[in-house]
Amino acid sequence: MRAFLGFVRKETLHLLRDRQTLAILILFPVVQVLIFGFAVRTDVEDIAIAIVDPTPDIATNQLRERVATSDRFHLVEVVPGTQGLELEFRRGTIRQALVLPRDVERKLGRGDSLPVQLLTDGSDPNTGGIMQGYATAILQRWYRDAVPAGGPLRIEAETRMRYNPTLESAYLFVPGLIAFVLTLMSALMTAISITREKETGTMEMLLVSPIRPTAIVAGKVIPYIVLGFIGVVLVLVAARTVFGVPLQGSLLLLLAESGLYILTALALGIVISTRVPNQRAAMIAALAGLMMPTLLLSGFIFPLDSLPWPLQWLSSVVPARWFLTIVRGVMLKGAGLATLWQETLILIGMTMFLLAVGSRKLAIRLE
Amino acid sequence: MRTTFFLVRKEFLQIFRDRTTVFQIFMIPVIQLLILANAATFDVKRVRMLVVDEDRTTVSTGLVERLEGGRQFRVVRYEPSDVGVDYALLDRQVTAVLHIPRRFEEDLVRRGRAPVQLVLNSEEGATAGIVQSYATAILDSYARELDRTLPAVRAGSNTVRRVAPLDLRTRRWYNPTRNYKHWMVPALMVSLTTIIGLLLTAQNIVREDELGTLEQLNVTPMTKLQFIAGKLIPFWLIALVIFSLGLLIGRLVFGIPMRGSLLLVYLAAAVYLIVVLGLGLWISTVTRTQQQAMFVAFFMILIFLLMSGLFTPVESMPKWAQLVAEANPVKHFVGIMRAVLVRGAGIETVGRPIVGLAVAGIGVLALAVVRYRKSVA
Numbered sequence: 001m002r003a004f005l006g007f008v009r010k011e012t013l014h015l016l017r018d019r020q021t022l023a024i025l026i027l028f029p030v031v032q033v034l035i036f037g038f039a040v041r042t043d044v045e046d047i048a049i050a051i052v053d054p055t056p057d058i059a060t061n062q063l064r065e066r067v068a069t070s071d072r073f074h075l076v077e078v079v080p081g082t083q084g085l086e087l088e089f090r091r092g093t094i095r096q097a098l099v100l101p102r103d104v105e106r107k108l109g110r111g112d113s114l115p116v117q118l119l120t121d122g123s124d125p126n127t128g129g130i131m132q133g134y135a136t137a138i139l140q141r142w143y144r145d146a147v148p149a150g151g152p153l154r155i156e157a158e159t160r161m162r163y164n165p166t167l168e169s170a171y172l173f174v175p176g177l178i179a180f181v182l183t184l185m186s187a188l189m190t191a192i193s194i195t196r197e198k199e200t201g202t203m204e205m206l207l208v209s210p211i212r213p214t215a216i217v218a219g220k221v222i223p224y225i226v227l228g229f230i231g232v233v234l235v236l237v238a239a240r241t242v243f244g245v246p247l248q249g250s251l252l253l254l255l256a257e258s259g260l261y262i263l264t265a266l267a268l269g270i271v272i273s274t275r276v277p278n279q280r281a282a283m284i285a286a287l288a289g290l291m292m293p294t295l296l297l298s299g300f301i302f303p304l305d306s307l308p309w310p311l312q313w314l315s316s317v318v319p320a321r322w323f324l325t326i327v328r329g330v331m332l333k334g335a336g337l338a339t340l341w342q343e344t345l346i347l348i349g350m351t352m353f354l355l356a357v358g359s360r361k362l363a364i365r366l367e
Numbered sequence: 368m369r370t371t372f373f374l375v376r377k378e379f380l381q382i383f384r385d386r387t388t389v390f391q392i393f394m395i396p397v398i399q400l401l402i403l404a405n406a407a408t409f410d411v412k413r414v415r416m417l418v419v420d421e422d423r424t425t426v427s428t429g430l431v432e433r434l435e436g437g438r439q440f441r442v443v444r445y446e447p448s449d450v451g452v453d454y455a456l457l458d459r460q461v462t463a464v465l466h467i468p469r470r471f472e473e474d475l476v477r478r479g480r481a482p483v484q485l486v487l488n489s490e491e492g493a494t495a496g497i498v499q500s501y502a503t504a505i506l507d508s509y510a511r512e513l514d515r516t517l518p519a520v521r522a523g524s525n526t527v528r529r530v531a532p533l534d535l536r537t538r539r540w541y542n543p544t545r546n547y548k549h550w551m552v553p554a555l556m557v558s559l560t561t562i563i564g565l566l567l568t569a570q571n572i573v574r575e576d577e578l579g580t581l582e583q584l585n586v587t588p589m590t591k592l593q594f595i596a597g598k599l600i601p602f603w604l605i606a607l608v609i610f611s612l613g614l615l616i617g618r619l620v621f622g623i624p625m626r627g628s629l630l631l632v633y634l635a636a637a638v639y640l641i642v643v644l645g646l647g648l649w650i651s652t653v654t655r656t657q658q659q660a661m662f663v664a665f666f667m668i669l670i671f672l673l674m675s676g677l678f679t680p681v682e683s684m685p686k687w688a689q690l691v692a693e694a695n696p697v698k699h700f701v702g703i704m705r706a707v708l709v710r711g712a713g714i715e716t717v718g719r720p721i722v723g724l725a726v727a728g729i730g731v732l733a734l735a736v737v738r739y740r741k742s743v744a
Contacts, residue, residue, distance in 0.1 A: 020655070024662045035670060039688035040679050043496070047682075089540060090712050115536065122539025123709045124550045126409035126497070127680050132537055133500045155430070155475070155506045156482045159499050161489035162456055172491060184665065192658050200577075279657045280570050281387040287665055288395045288562050292555075296406045301678045303494040305462065306412040311405055325459070328490045339458050 003211050007219040011193075015223050025189075029181045029231040030238050036177055037170040037243045044130045046074045049096040050088065054080050057105040063142045067098070072134050085119070095121040096131055098139070108146055163332045170243035175327035176300035178235050179320045182228055182258070183265045183294050184287065189224050190269025191282040199278050214359050221266045228262040229255075248334030254327070257340075260347055261323045267354035268319070274361040294320045322346050370589050374597025378571075382601070392567070396559035396609050400616055404555055407678070408547040411497050417444045417452060417461040422471035426513065430467065430483070433509045439501045452486075462488050463498055475513065541710050548621045553704040554677045556613035560636075561643050561697055562668055564606040568647025569664035571598060572739070573654050585741045595736050599644055606640045607633075626711030632704065635717065638724045639700040645731035646696075652738040671697040699724055 015022060049067060053060045056078075068075040076094050079085075088094045099117035101107065107114050118135055122128035194217065197203040206216050232255070239245040247254070269286065276282045296302060297311070298320035304312065315321050322343040329335035329343075337344065383389055416434065420427050434440045443461060446452060455461045466484035474481035485502055489495035542549050575581035584594065614632075617623040625632075647664065654660040674688065675681075675697040681689060692698045699720040706712035 018656065018659070021659050021662060024659070024666070028662070028666050032666070032669065035688075036673060039684045039691075040673055041683040041685075043683050044680065045683060090706075090710050091716050092706065092710075118537045120537065120539045121541060121710075122543065123541040123705060124680065125539075125542055125547050127682075128539050128542070130496070130500065132539065133504070136537070155510045156480055157485050157503055157506050158482055159485045159487065159502075161487055161495055163488060163490045188661065188665065189658075192661065196658065277385070277387055280567075280574065281385070281391060283566055283570060283657070283661045284388065284391045284395065284563070287566055287661070287668075288391065288399075288559075291562060291668070292399050292403055292558070295672075295678075296403045299491065302407055302409060303411060303491055305414065305494075306408060306410055307406055311402070314402070315406075329457075332490050333457055335457055 003209075004215050004219060007211055007216065008222050011220055012223045014193075015227070025185065025227055026230060026234065029177075029185075029235050032181060033174060033177055033235050033238045034242065036173050037239070040173050044127055044134070045072055047072060047096055047131050047134065048076050048094045049073045049098065049135070050076050050085065050094045051078045052080070052082050052085070052097060052099040053078055053104075054100070055102045055104070057103075059105040059108055059146050060100055062146065063098075063100075063139070066138055066142055070138060073138075089119075089121055092121075096135055098135065114143075170239070171245055171332060173300075174235070174239040174243065174245045175331055176298070176324055178232060178258070178327055179261070179298065179324045180294055180300060181231065181235070182261055182323075183268075183320050184290060185231065186224060186228050186262050186265035187269040187272065187290060188283065188286040189227075190221055190266045191272040191276075191286045192279055193220055193224075194270065194273035195276060195279050195282040198273075217270055217359070221270070224266060225259070225262055228265075229259065232258045232262075245331065247331050249330035249336060253337065254330045257323070257326050257330070257344065257347075260344070260351065261319070261326075264319045264323075264347055264351045264354065267351050267358055270358035271354050271361070274358055293318055297321065298324050300324060319347060319350050322350075370587075371593045371597045371600070374584075374589070374594065375600050378598065378601040382605070392563055392605065393609065393612070396563060397612055397616065399559055400552070400555055400613055401620065404548050404552050404621055407551040407555065409494070409497060410547055411494055411501065412438055413441045414439055414463050414498050414501075415443045415461045416440045416463045416465060417446060417455055418442050419446050419449060419452065419464065419466045421448070421469045422467050424472040426472040426475060427467045429513075430506070430509055431465075433505055433512075434465070434502070437501070437505060439498075439505075456486065456488050459488070462494075463502070465502075549623050549709055550705065552617045552621050552623045553708050554675075554701045556610065556617060557697065557701050557704055558672055558675075558677060559613065560606050560610045560640070561671065563609060564602060564640060564643050565647045565650075565664050565668055566661070567605070568598070568602050568644045569650040569654075569660045570657050571602075572648060572651035573657055573660045576655070577657060591736050591739050591741065595648060595732065595739060598648055599641070599732070602644050602647075603637075603640050606644065607636065610636050610640075623708060625708050627707035627713060631714060631717065632707055635700060635703045635707070635721050635724070638721055638728055639696060639703075641728035642696045642724055642731055645728060645735055649731060649735040649738060652735055652740075671695055674698065675701050677701050696724060696727060 051060075051064055051067065053064070064075070064078060067073050082097075082099060085094070085097050089097075097119040099119065101115050104114065116139065118132065118139070120128050120132045120135070122132075194203075197206065207213065211219075236247070236254075240247065268290075272282055272285045276285055294300070297304075297315040297318045299315075300320070304315055304321065307315065326340050326343050326347075329340050382392075418431055420431065431442060435442050440463070444455065449466070452464050456464065464486040466486070468482065468484070471481050471483065483506070485499070487495045487498055572581065575584065589597075618625065646667070650660055650663050650667070654663060672678075674684070674692050674695055676692070677697070681692055681698060684692065703717045703720055706717055
C-alpha cells in the first residue's frame, strides 16, 4: 500500500510539475464552454433575401415592409427582374429570392391566381428547409391579410417545447460538451501517460519494481480522475453562472455519474495504451479515432433517432451517447435514477468490460 | 535543396516504418468518412409520437393518418387523456405529443379554424425545431385538403367568396433532393484531413526533441528554413493523398456533385494544407512535450471545427463570433469546398479566400521558422 501511495505521489508530481499542461487541462474545458455556449448555434437568422418585384404597388410594398422588419430576414435588394440572381446565389450574397408576378394588387382585387416563386439556396438541406419555412410563413401571413376576409381553413398548432422552452442553444451544447471534453481528455491523458513510459523506457523500471502492473495503471489514472472532476465542476459552474443552464435534478447524482463516466473514459484510454506502440499512435487513436465518433454518434449535434439501424447499433457502443442522455436528463429534465438506471447500468457494464480487456492485455513484460 | 530532400526521405522512412501509424493515418479517415457521412444529418425521420385524441371524429383521425403517412412521424401510442403523457416524454419513450382537443371537427366546420396542441421534447433543440416545421407543414397541407373536401358543410355558414388563390412554388437550388451527404461529405473530408495533418505535425518536432534526436539535427549545417521545409513536405504530400482518397470516396460511394473545377479544389487544398501543417509545426516548436503538443492541437482542432460552419451554420453565430471565425482557416476551406463542389462556384468567388489562406500560410510558416531554435536553451 505504501509503495502504491508513493507511486500515486510520483504521478501527481509529474502532473503538477508541468504547469503548462496543467493550465491547459484546467482552463480549456471552461474556455470551450464559453466559446461554444456563445458561438455554436443552430438557429437561422439574418437570411439574405432578395425580392423580385416587376411592378411595385401597395400590396407588394406591404410584403417588402414585412420582410425588411423581420428579424429573420435581411432584405438585400428589390430588383425588377430575375437576371443576375443566379450569380448572386453562387456568390452567396443572397440565400433566398422571392419572385413576385406582375400586377399583384390588381390580381388580388380581381381574385386571379397569384403565382409566387420562392427560390432557396438548398445546398444545406437543413438550413434550406428552415429558410423555406420562414419565408413561406411570412408570405402566408401577408397573403392572409391582403385578401378579403373569409380565407381558407386553418389548423392552428400551439407548440410547447418541453425542457428547453426557448430552444436555447447553450442548454443543448453544455451537456454535450461535458461529455465530449471528458471523453477526449481522460482517454487521451491516460493513453499518453502510459505509452510515454513505454516510449521513454521507464515502464521497464516500473515493471521490475514490486508494484503490480494493475497498481501501476491505477496509480497513473488516480490523478487524472481528480483532474477530470475539477473540470466537470468548473464547466458546471461556468454553464450555470454565464448561461444560466438549469440544473433541474440532483447535483449529487450528476457528480456521481460524471465520476462513473470519467472512469469509463480512463478505461478506454488504458485499452488504447495497451494496443499501440508509441505516443504518436496513441494520440491518433485517441483523437482521430474518438473525436469524430464522439461528436457525431453521441447525439451531441445530430439527432440519433433518424440514423439508419446499423448506425444506431454502432452508436450504442459509444459511451458518450449514454452519458449525454444522463447529463441532459439530470440537468434539463430533472430526471432521477428511476428513469436513468438503464443508461447508468450500461456505463457501468462498459467500464468493467474495458477495464477487464485493458488489464488482461496489460503487458507484464514488454515484448 | 538536397539537404531538404534527405530530411524528407528520412521522415517518410520513419513514418512508413511504423505500421500502426501508417494504418491509422490512411484507414481512420477512410473508415470514418464511410460511416460518419451517414450519421451527420439533421434529417429527422420516424419521430416517435403519442396522440391524445379527445375528438375522435373523421377529421381528427384523418389528421393522425396524414401525420403517419409521411416518413417523419410514427405514432407509437394512443392515450385517451393527458395522464401519463409527461412521463412518456421524460423517459424518452416519445419525442412528440399531439393533443387534439374535443370539438376539433366542429370548430373547423363552424369557425374555419381549430387549435391542436403539439408538445415536443426539446432537449435536442435543433431537432425540436425541425420536427415542429414538419408537423406544421403537414397540418397546413391537411387544412388545405379539408378546404376542398369540407366546403359542403361550410357553405351554409359562409358567404360566397372569391379569393385569389396563392400559388406558391418553392424551389431549392443546388441540392434539390435534399441530400445531406452532398453538404456534409465535402466538409467531413476537410475535417478528417485537418485532424490527421495537425496531429502529425504538432507531434513531430517535439518528439525529436523528447527523444534527443533534435540536437543531432541541430548540429548539422541545415538552415532553419530547410528544416521546416523538410518537415512540411512529407506531411503535405500525405495529407494530399488522404484528401484525394476522401474525394474519391465522396464521388464513388456517396456520389457527391462536383460542379466546379477539380483543379480549383486542389489549388485550395494545397494552400490550405500549408496553413494547417504550418500551424502544427509551430505548435511543435513552442511546446516541450508531446503531451503538451497534443493538448494544444486538440483544443485548436476542436475550436476550428466547431466554429467552421461545418456542423452549425456560421450565419447563426453572433456577430462577434462570425468575426472571430474569419480567422479560422477551416471555415474558409469548408466554404470553398462547398461553394466549388456543390454550387459550382469559380475562381471569381473563391479567389479571395484562397489568397487569404495563402497569406496565412506564409505567415504561419514564417512564425514556425522564427520560433524554431537551433540552439538549446
